[in-house]
Amino acid sequence: MNSARRWLEPEPERYEFRALPMHQFALGRRDFFKILGAGLVVFAAVKSLAAQETAPGPLGFHSEELPTDIGAWLHLGGDGKVTGFVGKAEIGQNARTSLAQTIVDELGMPFENVQMVMADTALTPFDAGTFGSRTTPTMTPQLRKMASAARDLLVGQAAKRWNVPVQGLVAAGARVTNPATGKVLTYAELVSEQSLGSQIPPLNDPIKPPSEWTIAGQSVRKANARDFVTGSHRYSTDLRPDGMLYGKVLRPPSFGATLVSYDDSSAKGIGDVLIVRDGDFIGAAASTVAAAEAALSRIQLEWKEVPQISDKELFSYLKNNAQPSGEERFLQTKGSLASGIAAATRSLEGDFTVAYIAHAPLEPRAAVAQWSGRKLTVWMGTQRPFAVRDDLADIFHVSEKDIRVIVPDTGSAYGGKHTSDAALEAARLARATAGRPVKLVWTREEEFTWAYFRPAGVIEIKSGIDDNGKLTTWEVHNYHSGMSAIETPYDVPNQLSQYHPVPLLLRSGSYRGLAATANHFAREMHMDLLAQLAGVDPLQFRLANLSDPRMKAVLDAGAEAFGWPRKRIEEGQGFGLAVGREKNSYVATFAEITVDLKTKKVRVKKLVEAFECGAIVNPDGLRNQVVGAMIQGMGGALFEAIEFQNGRITNNRFSSYRVPRFRDVPEIEAILLDRKDIAPAGAGETPIMAVAPAIGNAYFNAMGVRLNSLPLLPSAS
Amino acid sequence: MGESLQLEINGKKYSVNYPPDTPLLYVLRDELGLTGTKYGCGEGMCGACTVLLGGAARRSCQISVSVAASKPIKTIEGLEKDGTLHPVQQAFLDLGAFQCGYCTSGMIMSSVSLLQSNPHPTREQIVQAMQGNICRCGTHPRIVEAIEKAAAQLSAGGK
Numbered sequence: 048m049n050s051a052r053r054w055l056e057p058e059p060e061r062y063e064f065r066a067l068p069m070h071q072f073a074l075g076r077r078d079f080f081k082i083l084g085a086g087l088v089v090f091a092a093v094k095s096l097a098a099q100e101t102a103p104g105p106l107g108f109h110s111e112e113l114p115t116d117i118g119a120w121l122h123l124g125g126d127g128k129v130t131g132f133v134g135k136a137e138i139g140q141n142a143r144t145s146l147a148q149t150i151v152d153e154l155g156m157p158f159e160n161v162q163m164v165m166a167d168t169a170l171t172p173f174d175a176g177t178f179g180s181r182t183t184p185t186m187t188p189q190l191r192k193m194a195s196a197a198r199d200l201l202v203g204q205a206a207k208r209w210n211v212p213v214q215g216l217v218a219a220g221a222r223v224t225n226p227a228t229g230k231v232l233t234y235a236e237l238v239s240e241q242s243l244g245s246q247i248p249p250l251n252d253p254i255k256p257p258s259e260w261t262i263a264g265q266s267v268r269k270a271n272a273r274d275f276v277t278g279s280h281r282y283s284t285d286l287r288p289d290g291m292l293y294g295k296v297l298r299p300p301s302f303g304a305t306l307v308s309y310d311d312s313s314a315k316g317i318g319d320v321l322i323v324r325d326g327d328f329i330g331a332a333a334s335t336v337a338a339a340e341a342a343l344s345r346i347q348l349e350w351k352e353v354p355q356i357s358d359k360e361l362f363s364y365l366k367n368n369a370q371p372s373g374e375e376r377f378l379q380t381k382g383s384l385a386s387g388i389a390a391a392t393r394s395l396e397g398d399f400t401v402a403y404i405a406h407a408p409l410e411p412r413a414a415v416a417q418w419s420g421r422k423l424t425v426w427m428g429t430q431r432p433f434a435v436r437d438d439l440a441d442i443f444h445v446s447e448k449d450i451r452v453i454v455p456d457t458g459s460a461y462g463g464k465h466t467s468d469a470a471l472e473a474a475r476l477a478r479a480t481a482g483r484p485v486k487l488v489w490t491r492e493e494e495f496t497w498a499y500f501r502p503a504g505v506i507e508i509k510s511g512i513d514d515n516g517k518l519t520t521w522e523v524h525n526y527h528s529g530m531s532a533i534e535t536p537y538d539v540p541n542q543l544s545q546y547h548p549v550p551l552l553l554r555s556g557s558y559r560g561l562a563a564t565a566n567h568f569a570r571e572m573h574m575d576l577l578a579q580l581a582g583v584d585p586l587q588f589r590l591a592n593l594s595d596p597r598m599k600a601v602l603d604a605g606a607e608a609f610g611w612p613r614k615r616i617e618e619g620q621g622f623g624l625a626v627g628r629e630k631n632s633y634v635a636t637f638a639e640i641t642v643d644l645k646t647k648k649v650r651v652k653k654l655v656e657a658f659e660c661g662a663i664v665n666p667d668g669l670r671n672q673v674v675g676a677m678i679q680g681m682g683g684a685l686f687e688a689i690e691f692q693n694g695r696i697t698n699n700r701f702s703s704y705r706v707p708r709f710r711d712v713p714e715i716e717a718i719l720l721d722r723k724d725i726a727p728a729g730a731g732e733t734p735i736m737a738v739a740p741a742i743g744n745a746y747f748n749a750m751g752v753r754l755n756s757l758p759l760l761p762s763a764s
Numbered sequence: 765m766g767e768s769l770q771l772e773i774n775g776k777k778y779s780v781n782y783p784p785d786t787p788l789l790y791v792l793r794d795e796l797g798l799t800g801t802k803y804g805c806g807e808g809m810c811g812a813c814t815v816l817l818g819g820a821a822r823r824s825c826q827i828s829v830s831v832a833a834s835k836p837i838k839t840i841e842g843l844e845k846d847g848t849l850h851p852v853q854q855a856f857l858d859l860g861a862f863q864c865g866y867c868t869s870g871m872i873m874s875s876v877s878l879l880q881s882n883p884h885p886t887r888e889q890i891v892q893a894m895q896g897n898i899c900r901c902g903t904h905p906r907i908v909e910a911i912e913k914a915a916a917q918l919s920a921g922g923k
Binding site (some may be wrong): 096139140141181268272273275276278280281284293335337392406407408409410411456457458459488490491667668671672674675676677678679700702706707708709712715 | 783800804805807809810818825839843844849853858860864865866868872892894895897898901902903904907
């Protein structure tokens with residue numbers, strides 16, 4: 048499984064992936080269009096889009112050749128229905144709905160007439176993955192261009208039929224109208240009589256600005272919403288193709304353990320169980336999970352384990368094992384620290400730590416795999432179906448075009464479903480079953496142990512202010528946790544931001560917001576101390592050091608709703624705020640907490656968050672994402688931490704790893720600033736970033752005590 | 765090994781042959797295809813597998829199929845009647861009280877159970893009743909609102 052391990056190399060960020068080789072999947076797509084029937088198919092080169100998602104990375108991805116194939120984005124059928132094709136996955140973020148809105152908004156059709164085909168390597172254009180809050184900023188313009196081109200083709204077709212110029216014809220309401228004659232042709236009529244076939248439209252058509260949106264910008268109900276309240280939606284874990292067997296993998300007792308001896312003689316020949324051993328991979332497939340487990344438990348095994356450090360030594364390990372790196376992208380500077388320090392009249396140093404935390408998506412990692420000769424189909428809840436396809440091709444030495452990865456709408460991910468593990472395991476087991484599909488669903492314990500974590504980290508800040516309370520110098524070092532939002536957004540003339548890679552201790556990767564939460568936590572906690580040093584209110588101190596108007600706007604909106612500054616009216620009460628920007632969106636979070644002075648228990652009473660991500664595509668969906676991020680962020684802020692010892696995760700269950708529950712949820716207010724003048728940005732991540740520092744600052748305000756570690760209160764909350 | 769057991773699920777009788785200590789959850793999902801009931805943790809800590817057993821919310825990963833055979837079982841698939849959603853389902857739908865939706869079946873079953881035993885719960889009682897159900901997407905406030913809305917709907921006679 049070396050291919051899968053490629054993704055385990057420590058990287059400062061995880062949305063930097065290699066450009067994948069591109070292939071045509073004409074067969075699959077043609078078959079699908081047979082089902083959809085004749086109609087208008089809009090093709091476009093995906094090159095420009097893929098380029099946007101392939102950032103320069105340590106493995107030299109940027110230098111690799113970019114994809115050149117043609118992908119189909121839209122199909123308009125003779126029944127008047129439009130189908131959109133995107134490689135993005137629906138993982139609870141409501142992209143299926145918002146992207147569908149975007150298409151019909153541009154095309155001039157009712158929402159009921161659109162469906163989306165998503166994240167299917169045989170049917171949708173290549174996509175690097177559903178991460179980095181990229182779906183909205185890349186797919187909104189892309190789908191609008193496609194829809195706008197389709198609309199032009201329809202208008203052109205109508206003009207031809209009527210023998211009139213296209214000028215003056217109106218495309219709206221799923222029909223083309225000629226106001227001069229009153230004549231009308233529906234889109235369905237325009238595509239039904241003759242297939243318009245494949246068209247490569249000009250991609251320079253103007254798209255509707257947000258101020259002219261009609262269906263986009265509205266709170267359209269989630270696509271297929273009814274299926275979720277009736278239990279009829281089928282997640283990967285729910286699939287039961289004919290003849291399916293259940294898989295189970297025998298895991299080593301600890302990370303890095305290697306097999307010394309193996310004897311499966313007493314496990315073989317029981318019922319219909321198939322046992323597969325391939326190197327250190329040991330698994331079974333059977334008609335029930337219990338039968339597979341029973342067989343695995345009869346295998347005689349001896350493992351050699353390797354001594355490993357525990358969570359108690361984590362932060363000293365990170366600090367002491369930083370790798371000197373000359374990589375330019377790890378270091379950002381501005382001005383001169385020496386002159387910044389010289390200009391400072393007061394200076395401050397702060398050290399912060401963040402623990403490993405788990406995504407714990409409620410639907411565990413799972414895959415169903417089925418071989419048919421050398422062709423493989425995998426259904427899997429993943430954020431990166433095309434990367435899963437390529438990993439499978441690598442491992443099993445088959446061509447990518449013989450592998451199809453399909454992503455049913457998934458039971459959440461939060462950055463946790465990037466790797467191919469469950470697919471590789473299910474496919475390996477299915478290789479032994481003579482064509483019968485195998486389903487492998489990880490247990491919660493496997494989830495907490497064998498997935499990957501948000502990296503832990505140590506962050507150090509040195510700063511200085513002058514007599515006017517202006518920042519003169521800012522130096523930040525992040526060990527291991529990552530670079531996202533490492534640079535301060537405040538106006539500081541002299542800065543140094545540096546990321547220090549550390550060899551992996553636990554398997555680590557993406558998590559909602561990546562390191563932006565850690566870097567915001569350190570910076571915004573530090574800012575409150577500086578405000579105190581300057582003798583200025585924390586809000587005023589920030590505003591005085593800011594010139595970004597969008598950042599000021601979220602601070603102002605949040606402060607007004609929260610009623611900042613507020614006076615303490617009871618013992619243990621505290622108020623805190625934090626602000627930030629990332630991925631072209633802005634957030635300010637305000638927290639009110641009470642601390643029980645005897646037990647030190649913390650109760651978050653109220654969270655107010657102002658968020659701005661440009662023009663809002665679906666306000667109701669966005670509100671769900673923002674409130675959700677606030678609540679999820681409370682877990683990492685207050686109590687979530689992975690505990691480990693000797694290569695084992697010691698809190699690998701929901702009974703020992705605490706996540707936010709109903710009683711933790713405070714009064715919540717989310718203020719969504721709609722900027723029709725700014726192209727829509729993603730919103731999945733940024734709303735989580737400022738929660739932890741807002742709560743941390745409220746604790747500081749209540750108790751006068753600095754809590755510089757995440758989680759803030761692992762045992763007292 | 766296996767034992768023949770009679771189950772009554774959503775008003776239908778099923779005969780299954782399973783080791784009696786098998787958790788009901790696996791029989792529902794793997795044998796009967798009632799996959800609306802979800803696996804989340806296998807230790808009764810997340811509520812995704814909640815069903816009604818004799819009308820009360822139970823974690824189906826913690827009940828053996830032999831115990832479950834003693835009482836009528838209701839799963840998420842059994843709530844809808846003649847194409848009409850249960851008021852709790854309708855309220856979840858109307859308020860968009862889910863994101864990825866994976867916890868939703870369990871949330872709805874726990875809510876139905878709560879409103880059967882307490883038709884007019886206070887907000888604190890709702891929080892108390894739902895404490896064992898995990899939503900990782902953080903949709904809790906809407907779920908509480910949906911339960912309040914369903915309670916109002918039910919008491920208005922919209923049963």
